[in-house]
Amino acid sequence: MKFESKGLISLEINGEIFDYKLYQSLDSLSKTKSQRKSAKELNISHTVFNRRLLKAEEKLGVNITKKVGNGTILTSDGLKLLEEFKKYIIQIEKTSNINIAGGHISTGLLESIQTPFNTNIYSSSDEDAFELARRGAVDILTLDDPLIAYERDINFMPIAYDYLVLVSSPESRNIESISDLEGLDFVGVNGSAQRLAWNSLRHYDIEFNIKVRVNSQFDAFKLVRNSENLYTFLNASYFKGNELLKYDTQHVISVVKVNEDKAEVDDLIRFLLNDAQKSIEKQGFSPMG
Incomplete structure (x- = not known):
């Protein structure tokens, strides 16, 4: 699919325009895994929500959702579409908040911690988040796995251990x-x-x-x-299972400072490395201390 931005809240995909309402629907569904719950969250009827998805699928010519048991999840095409919306929104958003993008595990951790900072947190794969950081679209990059940082000799700061x-x-x-x-x-x-x-x-x-x-x-x-x-x-921070490879797979959850000009970025990182360590431990991660 070929993506182009149109206006402030829409994308042009293969010649069709998709607005912010579709982004809201996909973003909510990615979290709730339920059309009815997402419809309630967006204060619309389930019929309207379902029609919105079906109309998008008809225009795209691909399935963006699929039924799993009693719920609904995004397909790979749906996830790709959601990520493109997120990238575009981050790039056009002018805010004093700290923009953070990163892997699902690391951003999930940051979302669970109460901080005295105003943040916008976007969850994706490490690779997509790195691309946003490379474009200068975010202030902080979080990594589920430090491999990207190792490969590119990027300075990163561990904030927790996981396995x-x-x-x-x-x-x-x-x-x-x-x-x-x-x-x-x-x-x-x-x-x-x-x-x-x-x-x-x-x-x-x-x-x-x-x-x-x-x-x-x-x-x-x-x-x-x-x-x-x-x-x-x-x-292990999110799922219970056999710890057979615990010591072989221990790794750091880390952050990378992208924006050198926003003072609040340094303050947030210091907070994560110090005051937030007890909260990090409560979320199932091993603290740095």
């Missing part, structure tokens, strides 16, 4: 040792710290297959919980 746990369906066979992972099928999550798990399995000479790839750890969780033949590695 990965093996997650599967209650009906899946019991995993007691690393050798039990031999030949299993996994769900991969794009832009996550899972590379640490895959590298560890290769180090232990374990053969495995990444059968499905998704863009969200929450989507991966739903897939494996509904299949006794699929497994995945997810962040």
Whole structure:
């Protein structure tokens, strides 16, 4: 899909104009996973909400949502569309607030912490967030995995530790040792710290297959919980699971200062490194101290 900006609150996609209402709908649905809940949140009827999505799908020629159980989630095309809206909104928004973009885990952590600062927090993959930072569209970049910073020799500041746990369906066979992972099928999550798990399995000479790839750890969780033949590695701060590779997959959740001219950016980072550490620990992460 080819994206172009039009006006202040719309995008032109393949010659069709999509306004801010669609962005609101996609953004809400990405969080609630329910059309009825999102419709209520936006103070519109479920019929209007559903028609808005169907009309967008008709114009685009692709499905942007799909039913999962009793809920509805965004497809990869829906997530891509939402990310393009977010990128555009960040770029056109002129605000004194601190604009933050980053991975789902790191931004989720920041959203859970009460701070004395006014912030706008945008959740995406590490790669998309880095692109926004490269354009100078955000003040702070947060990273679920410091790989991007390592590869580009970017200074980053760790604010917490996390590690990965093996997650599967209650009906899946019991995993007691690393050798039990031999030949299993996994769900991969794009832009996550899972590379640490895959590298560890290769180090232990374990053969495995990444059968499905998704863009969200929450989507991966739903897939494996509904299949006794699929497994995945997810962040221990958000999910419970087997700690088989705990020490192999420990990594830092970090922030990168992008805007050098806004004094509040330094103040927020200092807050995260000091006063916020107890709150970070309460959210399931290991503090830096």
